[in-house]
Amino acid sequence: MLATTTLFGLSEEDIYLFNQGSSYHSYRFMGAHPVKFEGRLGVRFAVWAPNAKEVRVIGGFNGWNGIDHRMVPIGTTGVHALFIPKVKEGELYKYEIVAKDGTVIRKADPYAFYSERRPGTASIVARLTGHRWQDGKWMRWKKKNAPYHRPLLIYEVHAGSWKIKGKEDFYTYDELADDLIPYAAEMGYTHIELMPLAEHPLDQSWGYQITGFYSPTSRYGKPAALKRFVDRCHQNGLGVILDWVPGHFCKDDHGLRRFDGTPLYEGADPNRAELPLWGTLAFDFSRREIVSFLISNAIYWMDVFHIDGFRVDAVANMLNLHMDKPAHMRTYNELGGRENLDALRFLKLLNETLFRYYPDILIIAEDSSAWPAVTSPTYQGGLGFNFKWNMGWMNDMLRYMKLHPNDRQHHHHLLTFSLCYAFSENYVLPLSHDEVVHGKRSLLNKMPGSYEEKFDQLRLLYGYWMTHPGKKLLFMGGEWGQFDEWKDGDMLDWMVLEYDSHKSMHRYVRELNQVYRETPSLWEKDRDPDCFQWIDVHNAQQSVISFIRRGRSSFSVIIANFSCHDYRDYRIGVPEPGMYQPLIHSGDTRFGGYIENATTACYTSDNMKWHGLNQSISIQLPPYTFLLLTYLGNTQ
Template identity: 75%
Template structure:
């Protein structure tokens, strides 16, 4: 094609796109409002190297594209066309004619907005005119490293936190007005949103995507999402978005067989097919796919001011055999099962994100034992800065579901995590995946009576909050949602009318604020020096105690996982002086008024647990206690 077919695109842009090095390809691919020779209109660009013809169709031409054929730029596979006089709001698709002459109607892979399902057309959209008011947040973020700061994440599904009726969702603006102050008031530092990229099926929760650049229309327009993020930042909350680079859904209007050939998914069906999910894996051996997906990550940060990405299903991306029957197993060029293309992609993704956003959060949802996930790529790592600690989560939920009489025989489940707690920078996740598909809610995993369930959940939350690692809790867990998560309904907010649930909310709020106020609980999360056992061996009584240390402070934790009352329990402490009771899990909920616990303990010169000093406490059943040295008359 003649050079004029660039239609305002740079030859360098297209070259880098073909090389897998165009990290902002959304700036020229897709539909852009622009001017050409003084005439306003829309420039379209799409990658379809194996099509015999590509046309733009839409309401403006009666969905008949013979008059709007696109031109290919050389042999790059990139087709472009400028259509004058088109405006924002126009619906469009690409009509791609295969080598066999079959026309396919496809949504724009780079669409910035998509019709509300079941519609599938792309929509011309301007994303540049939103006026942000979060400059103070962005500047403050640059002054702190996330490793030595509190990180307390509230995970939310926008379509079921609250709803007005079946499929009658809150808008982004309404979520900004209600969800944001609620989460901020509870003391969280970040909101993590389950995927907001456009997806056709509500029940996929956003994990099976058709629009990797489209904020879903279920909750409104793109500028509504921008206003939500803006509100979060003004309330001191960061925003983490679930990012899904591992696969895409097979809907006809999406990426599957985009130009009549396996383009985004690759030619080997055994490698492309993900039978467990009914989706297709991206082929990261294709440079243009790498440009597409890395640009998507930066797009959410550039245009929506997203603070970080939780990268979904890393283990599945890295393992060619995961969740596949033997007859579908494929091997890399070295004869192994590692997906080397996905490995290279993840490393480059992190390198590029941190190049442009050194203060970003990149969290790996990784259930494998892959080494050095949170080590820099120049040291051989994957380059994330945090990894979900799935081992801790699985061990603790198994332990907490045991009858208390069985717990002494499984004491290792609450102690083993400290053998590897500092091998990565961890987040301790209590996510949506643990409260669906018959797994029961966190509250209902706890054994025993109604009262004992609440007592044990408070105990568990206390141990979770003081264990090394950053924190994540799925919505509803903060007040003890009794039923497991129902994605088609909203949370059972009416439960807050019951004292047991409202007290749980008070407890979580207090625990969150104590966590944030005590540097010993987060300042040295990834350092062995930040943790010290006081007593790790008391399996018979199901009691553990330990010290958390910051740079210049420490706190003491005692947790009784048994149903027995220990009236005079002695605990070693590292220094003389007074210890203030910061949190007692029994002080929230049943019997709180009769707790009768002192709020200050004086260390005695009695050696215990290898410490020179000790204190004597009353330790009721299923109790968590957090103490810190007093400073004068305060603590």
């Protein structure tokens, strides 16, 4: 047994579990914690640096000279600890590590809970407690309402460009709460998804290249302000999803790279560790301490900040040792395959652990591969996520929409193929930031044709997206048809809402969101094949599709015309006799279309067989039109 003084109040069991890869709350003892030890107030520091010759704590409290603050190695665990009296919350600090070859390096704390604003790189002592949460009603509601059978409509936000006050003059977490929360709630979203908020040195990385995994970025304020933001979201009926990046980390000197003078968080083999496309390093998932670090990180965001779930970034890259690597850098697993078996084991353990602690969590895989059973439980051989981005639908759909309307008839499969696999996973249909940046053009500007036709087709796309099986995600600015692609250094083009075309698109998206949330047939049975029935899937020549969405006790009929032609008397089969009421029509003049009061007239079915159904209705179908009908019953 080690002496209590040597441990500085740390638990031997905690450190043992950390070394075994099964400490899922390691943030509670690793890092810098204000504590009372042996009757004195101060801060206890703990860091993992197994190959260091010596580790010292440096900071403003000792003039950045750690000669009198050498940390004590705790046996052979690789953990070094020290209690320093009189150090207080808000103090800046780093670890000064003497490598085995005598090289002295200065590192930020991997478990820092707050960090100096870039370009500064120091860690800051911060408490984890102090906020009095007021979101009990939301937390109780979550436990009773599984996301699978509820509407899920996600607004993806980059906090540094949604709104800003000037160049690099960002909105704070509190200012975002004042503006973003009521806006998202009024637009009808169920969740806000925030692009990575962990501390990162480069704005242009959007938060995906991280140095402080436990540190909410200081660009927007203190951690306490982020807690207030999440709390206010919950009080306004909005969940919060965080983009989370457990696959890799950036190579800045103060970060995790060669942390103790040797490859530690990354693997020793550079061919496996290096990710040349991104200029980052992959985590070494074979190291048990890395598993403790990462799973604890996810638990930390849930415990401390009440985050409702994660969009897990780059799952395909984690699983595939060859992805985005030149031939000379490709490595193989012990079975001779390209699968990263350590990452596979990690992801399964991650999801099992998170669901054990938080059964109502959202864990959404951003996975572009065809890996099977991503959203199936691990005990059934799956990866254990509960949702997956449907990248296949997104790629096919955007490719289809960019075609000239006269060419679409030759690529009809791009419109319909997704229904061949739509029920193989729990899908989210993403129209995300990745599709509107780096020369890809905005969603609006992907549409062919005239200025007016671009808006017509974007409304059509949104209608099909909203009624296709799967949950929904839209990147900020898409709701009003941002014309320029996303500029991460500037704020969104809010000024375009002064123009009727964008204002009408904004109104359309808001009403489409509301119709989605109020129409159970669009979300009650998303993964059940019985929720979907084609009326006519084969009309490639006219580029028109029609289908039925079914809920537990209701159904809706959807018609979409992707052509530039006006079909005056277009007949479709319907499943029941009676009245069909338009819920939303993309061609309504209120949305920028050409049909006055498009949703006021009901359609009465005729006793005429069509499309294999006993009843049918005849409708006018202008170019680029989406129409959603609800069944009112048989009034005859």
